[in-house]
Amino acid sequence: MARAGLTGERLAQAGAELADEVGFDQVTVSALARQFGVQVASLYSHVRSSADLKARIATVALTELADQAATAVAGRAGRDALSVLADVYRDYARKHPGRYAATRFVPGSPTPEQVEAGRRHSELVRAVLRGYDLDEPAQTDAVRLLGSTIHGYIQLESAGTFAFTEPSSDDSWPRIIDALDTLLRSWS
16 A cells, blocks of 8 residues: 555655755665655555656656746747746756756656656747747757757856856856847847
8 A cells, every 4th residue: 555645746846855955866766765764665656667756857847947937938038038048947957956957857758748848948948039030940950059058058057167267157147148149139
């Protein structure tokens, strides 16, 4: 019999919190069982494996991030929309490093929930890009450029790569956004 109160959703949320504490790579069904004070076997009625747990955590994180980004971008256009979108991603990574790492998790076979969350992110970026009037294939190229630049910067910053040089990463960040804005406005 499953322990009262344990559900797949509750385990995914607890796993997301654990990821922020110990790192996404360290989250396993065993680690979560220890946190709940239950036997590992009792969790397998809610999650199939550590990979399934990680996929669920990724869905939690992707959904949270999409919700925050959608709220921030609503009613904005151009550089303003680009800036708030990038800031939401960066702030989320700083507040929730394990969850942010989970957003980069690609299981062998994504769940429908992950596919939907990923689609929402793509639509948000494309909504921002509407302010730049890009046709295809430039729009797809721009989605990839923004993803690479924003996520790459966040990854390098969180690894401490920019910690020992001037200007600070906080000073460089708006200049990076300005450069992206300039590039997108002149894209042909």
